[in-house]
Amino acid sequence: MAGKVAERRKVLRENLIVIADRRIAENGLGALRARDLATEAGCALGAIYTIFDDLNDLVLAVNALTFQRLGADVAASLADAPQDATEQLITMAQAYHAFAASNYLSWRALFDLERPKGETAPDWYLQEMGQLFVYISTPLATLFPNRNADEIGLLTRAIFSSVHGIILLGLDEASAGVTKDKIDDMIAVILLQLVGQN
Amino acid sequence: MAGKVAERRKVLRENLIVIADRRIAENGLGALRARDLATEAGCALGAIYTIFDDLNDLVLAVNALTFQRLGADVAASLADAPQDATEQLITMAQAYHAFAASNYLSWRALFDLERPKGETAPDWYLQEMGQLFVYISTPLATLFPNRNADEIGLLTRAIFSSVHGIILLGLDEASAGVTKDKIDDMIAVILLQLVGQN
DNA sequence: CCTATATATTGAACCCCGTTCAAGTATGAG
DNA sequence: CTCATACTTGAACGGGGTTCAATATATAGG
Numbered sequence: 009m010a011g012k013v014a015e016r017r018k019v020l021r022e023n024l025i026v027i028a029d030r031r032i033a034e035n036g037l038g039a040l041r042a043r044d045l046a047t048e049a050g051c052a053l054g055a056i057y058t059i060f061d062d063l064n065d066l067v068l069a070v071n072a073l074t075f076q077r078l079g080a081d082v083a084a085s086l087a088d089a090p091q092d093a094t095e096q097l098i099t100m101a102q103a104y105h106a107f108a109a110s111n112y113l114s115w116r117a118l119f120d121l122e123r124p125k126g127e128t129a130p131d132w133y134l135q136e137m138g139q140l141f142v143y144i145s146t147p148l149a150t151l152f153p154n155r156n157a158d159e160i161g162l163l164t165r166a167i168f169s170s171v172h173g174i175i176l177l178g179l180d181e182a183s184a185g186v187t188k189d190k191i192d193d194m195i196a197v198i199l200l201q202l203v204g205q206n
Numbered sequence: 207m208a209g210k211v212a213e214r215r216k217v218l219r220e221n222l223i224v225i226a227d228r229r230i231a232e233n234g235l236g237a238l239r240a241r242d243l244a245t246e247a248g249c250a251l252g253a254i255y256t257i258f259d260d261l262n263d264l265v266l267a268v269n270a271l272t273f274q275r276l277g278a279d280v281a282a283s284l285a286d287a288p289q290d291a292t293e294q295l296i297t298m299a300q301a302y303h304a305f306a307a308s309n310y311l312s313w314r315a316l317f318d319l320e321r322p323k324g325e326t327a328p329d330w331y332l333q334e335m336g337q338l339f340v341y342i343s344t345p346l347a348t349l350f351p352n353r354n355a356d357e358i359g360l361l362t363r364a365i366f367s368s369v370h371g372i373i374l375l376g377l378d379e380a381s382a383g384v385t386k387d388k389i390d391d392m393i394a395v396i397l398l399q400l401v402g403q404n
Numbered sequence: 405c406c407t408a409t410a411t412a413t414t415g416a417a418c419c420c421c422g423t424t425c426a427a428g429t430a431t432g433a434g
Numbered sequence: 435c436t437c438a439t440a441c442t443t444g445a446a447c448g449g450g451g452t453t454c455a456a457t458a459t460a461t462a463g464g
Contacts, residue, residue: 052443166392173371194364202399250414
């Protein structure tokens with residue numbers, strides 16, 4: 009019966025990720041507590057550290073899940089989007105907005121998790137990011153057939169960052185009177201100006 | 207001799223703000239420690255709490271300073287900028303970028319400080335923000351004379367958020383190979399597309 | 405100037421939290 | 435079944451924000 013230990017560890021690992029995921033979604037990254045996790049998972053406090061290096065490492069696993077969901081949502085929005093490249097960009101950006109709004113705390117955790125200084129983002133993060141960039145650069149390439157790959161790359165990053173900024177500040181000061189509709193409006197205005205009259 | 211106490215408290219208050227400001231600039235918000243502050247200020251640990259509600263409250267005072275400096279830099283950049291409205295927008299955005307880059311940790315503290323949930327941003331924050339918005343909306347109004355105040359307001363916020371997003375993500379993953387020049391390029395590309403061919 | 409009362413300051417102690425590691429327990433090969 | 439190895443446990447450690455009883459200082463009245 010080889011693997012009794014490995015089996016238990018695998019189950020516990022999944023469990024901890026699911027629990028941390030829910031707790032972050034409900035109360036935010038800042039409210040995540042090792043002791044709460046251990047209690048809810050029915051494991052010892054130290055058990056967490058036999059599976060993850062530290063809480064950051066666990067949050068990283070949760071963030072991977074969140075990022076996958078985000079990517080899936082954006083991809084899904086493309087599925088029933090119009091063929092028009094500009095419309096596709098707007099549809100994706102608003103799908104990004106919708107995801108950020110209804111998974112706000114999980115979405116924040118993607119960016120609020122502080123990396124140990126000097127350490128670069130993990131591989132899967134860059135890959136998921138790259139996938140999002142492909143979704144953006146594809147319609148851009150058809151909109152701007154004369155621009156070379158570098159220019160498209162720069163524009164892709166600039167557009168992603170812009171949409172991200174609009175959503176980040178818009179959702180952050182939700183109190184300050186920026187409604188979801190206004191955020192969608194800003195996204196549309198920016199994208200239309202950027203690529204609409206190509 | 208009325209005011210001996212008040213005088214001491216005022217001096218200590220200024221002192222603490224200056225010290226916290228420097229420590230944040232050097233090591234970041236996350237490394238700020240009440241005990242370090244007390245030691246460096248030569249005051250008792252508890253003295254901090256006779257002047258500020260908590261460390262957050264002190265950081266808020268530091269952030270007010272940072273925001274003023276930021277506003278001053280942006281205003282100064284306008285002083286020797288060309289008359290052309292589009293150029294003015296680009297100049298200001300790049301001044302914002304320059305400030306964020308050379309005061310990175312202080313600038314991050316402006317946004318990383320978590321507000322007690324449900325609490326809205328303090329007044330001075332909204333006012334400084336409003337001032338930045340005026341700098342942006344003024345050239346926009348000349349560029350788009352046909353748009354009404356609401357539309358200009360939305361565009362102002364959208365543009366600020368976009369530039370903010372480009373700088374935030376650009377500086378965040380400095381490791382991932384986004385140079386300052388590329389950030390300035392993205393800012394210019396976005397702004398030119400947005401308003402350049404008005 | 406002196407005393408008494410009110411006010412301000414102090415820093416040891418409290419509580420919370422992430423992480424560790426010595427002691428205890430389970431595993432599986434022989 | 436036995437034993438060495440590997441795994442698990444949770445009390446304890448260190449560090450950090452905040453509090454508050456004790457102490458010291460300031461002020462008002464005599």
